[in-house]
Amino acid sequence: MVILQKLSWFFRLYWKRYAIAFVALLAISCLIMVPPWVTGQLVDAVANDTLTYKQLVEDISLLFGIALVVYGLRVLWRRQLYGASFKLAALLRGRIYNHLTLMSPRFFQRHNTGDLMARATNDVTAVEMSAGEAILALFDGLLTGVIVLIMMTVMVSWKLTLLALLPWPLMGYFMWRFGRQMHDTFFEAQRQFSLLNDKTQESISGIRLIKALGQQPQIKRSYGEVTRDVSAANFAVAKVEAKYDPVIYLTVSTSFLLAVGGGAYWIHQDELTIGELTTFTIYLTFLIWPMFAYGWTLNLLERGAAAHKRIDELLDTAPEISDDGHRDLTNSTHIDVQIKRFVYSDNNKYDTLYDIDFQMTPGCTFGIVGHTGSGKSTLINLLLRLYEGDEIAIKFDRHNIKEYRLDTLRAQFGLVPQNPFLFSVSIAENIALGCPEASLDEIRTAAQLACIDNYIQQLPEQYNTFVGERGITLSGGQKQRIAIARALLVNPPVLLLDDALSAVDLGTERKILKHIKTARSGRSNIIVCHRLSAVLHADEIIVLQQGTIAERGQHTQLLQQNGWYAKMFRYQQIEAAVQHEK
Known part of the structure; x- marks a missing residue:
């Protein structure tokens, strides 16, 4: 339940959504108690030969009406509960992204890209499920279980209820043990997934070098070792998950055996009717979901706790460069x-x-x-x-x-590094990165200053040409000139060219520098x-x-x-x- 305490800030923020979902689930839990009771009454009426056509029509109409209301309530709680959990995922991913933008280069030297991606995707999804499906299982399972037990005890037989619940404490003990195991195994599985992410990202980014050096067999073996470790970690999680269902099924089967045996005995003793035993067994089937919900809740909460710990490790890393300045303009x-x-x-x-x-x-x-x-x-x-x-x-x-x-x-400052980064968008969008509102004429003017306009005009789609990931379709000199055009379009007070002309020929370099001197007169x-x-x-x-x-x-x-x-x-x-x- 640690994860629920960690997310208490979110529950307070969206308490209305959770309150509506809770009320809807409570109403559903109460309404679904009616059909078993009606069924028991019908069984006794048939057994006693007292069933009338009017009673049958009224009971069927009642059941149909309840089904419609339950349907509407289920749509309502899904919209409220899952909608809230999706908002949590968006908030966490936003926090992670904003936090990463504050980190210094040292941070990214210590953390692999694949690991950061795993924390922003898989880990966030696990926490999201803790605030969505886990809350559903907790609310619905708890409400259904409590109301069913009340109905079984008050409306049928408290003695039969106690008899049917004898196996439950043992199930609770095993669920607690499995939850502890799930936390450790899932944390390791997420760590291995981070390593797999990182290995995949490196292999794809360096595929040309890998092929050029003929390293495919070595990389394949290395990648295979990582995937085997991931599979082993996931298998460990699956082994723990596999323990839940048998315990639940064994508990349910034992409860049914005790209920039917005890019910038959009390019917023989005239302490119970056939209709009441029918109602009781239907109620007992309703307890199957709370038992599964109990196991599923523990599973999701332990997964969420392990994932939230990894996210906290990231968010708790203080930025090395503090942003507490107060001056805005110069x-x-x-x-x-x-x-x-x-x-x-x-x-x-x-x-x-x-x-x-x-x-x-x-x-x-x-x-x-x-x-x-x-x-x-x-x-x-x-x-x-x-x-x-x-x-x-x-x-x-x-x-x-x-x-x-x-x-x-x-x-x-407008920085143009030696190895500029281009995004997987068009040439125009890359040049206009710092000025998204720039017109095509302004973009072309910047490209002309960077001596790249002539090349772009020869492309079939010109400025709408898609450059590929990291500008893979362009040469080093072309990428440098597009990056220079990007900086010139912004026209910053200080232009920084960090060996940004190393991949262009001497003649092009002279032209670009002449254009910069003319266009940036009076600027540094x-x-x-x-x-x-x-x-x-x-x-x-x-x-x-x-x-x-x-x-x-x-x-x-x-x-x-x-x-x-x-x-x-x-x-x-x-x-x-x-x-x-x-």
Whole structure:
């Protein structure tokens, strides 16, 4: 019953729905007590040869009327009860999604996608059933059981009722034991399902690589091991479930045996009539559902408790980046960065970034270059406040970025990563992601700036072309240019290009940068790159080496310093010349 306590907030929120369902179930439980009593009266009337045509018509009309009313009440409670449980599922999935959007990249490095998907789907469904079918079984089973027992005791025979209920305590003991077992086995089954989800997601996402490397047999064996573990966990759940029905059937059979035997004896003693025994046995059949409901309720509640525990583990994980800022708007894009030291983990031997100090004036173009692993993308992540540290002071418009709400801060930046993410929608919808209300002309203008419009116009469906999952139908350069168009359509105060031109040729890169310079006059741009041609006209360039600033200045100044930047620029110039000759 722990799950019911956990969901008490929801029951209070939708108490009217549950109250209506309860009243409807109570009315049904009372109404279905009438047919057995009427049947017993008819049996006695036939046995005593006192049945009249009028009595028969009246009784049949009564039963038909009760059937119609019960039908309407059953429709009512289903709409109320199941409607409430569906709302619970929607609320939980909304909470999970909102919570995930607050998590830092570290969280997603620790949690597999498949596990998160399982918690948002299967686990939520199990909790939903606890608030729907389990409540139904609890209400209906309890009400029916209590009313049937009252009718059997008051209207027929209390002695026969006690005799028929002798096996019940033993059944209750076994149900309690099975419930404990169900909680543990179902929790493990859900964990294994998470692993299966994750393995499936990885296999499908990496199918091209798997085929290219000829790893199908190995992946097949690995996937088979996971599915066997899942099957074993589900089989353990099934074994526990299989114990419920035999105990219930044995209890029911024993109750019937005792009822018929005891009833026959008391009929012989003239303490009971045949009609009353008929009524009693019909009532006894009504107790089959409460017994099944009891087992089914325990089953669902234990499943729900195990699933709710997994959901709580997720929701109880506090976001590493607190969103308690109070500033909503900013009028300037002045950026001041001072990083004394930053590491991703205390276990790291070396600092990821240290002694970083620079400023960006509004409307400037700022270049960040350096070798692979020098900390360029880390610096961008800190600007966006995807990570933070105690020895970091980053100011936006002369206010610490912690003073801004996260959505306000990140709305000031338009990030184009090296590996952009495209959704499984049309090209137009991908470009208009940040501006859903944009017209096709506005979308085309952004695409022209990103030098992708000509390609799109050659497609059969042009901007309505479906790009596939993660843009699988497009090349790396095409995806990068669509992502650039997406950022340009938003026209953010600060444009962040995180090696976003690495997959386009040199000529296209020059065109895009020229378009950006013209279209974004007076707005700030940060260009992170390996190919130094992208920052030739930057107002300032910093060179990161081993997590710190090794060089800084404009392009001509850096060439004069004859450091890493100058050597890399000359090397890239020679490489470009060789490729041009080819």
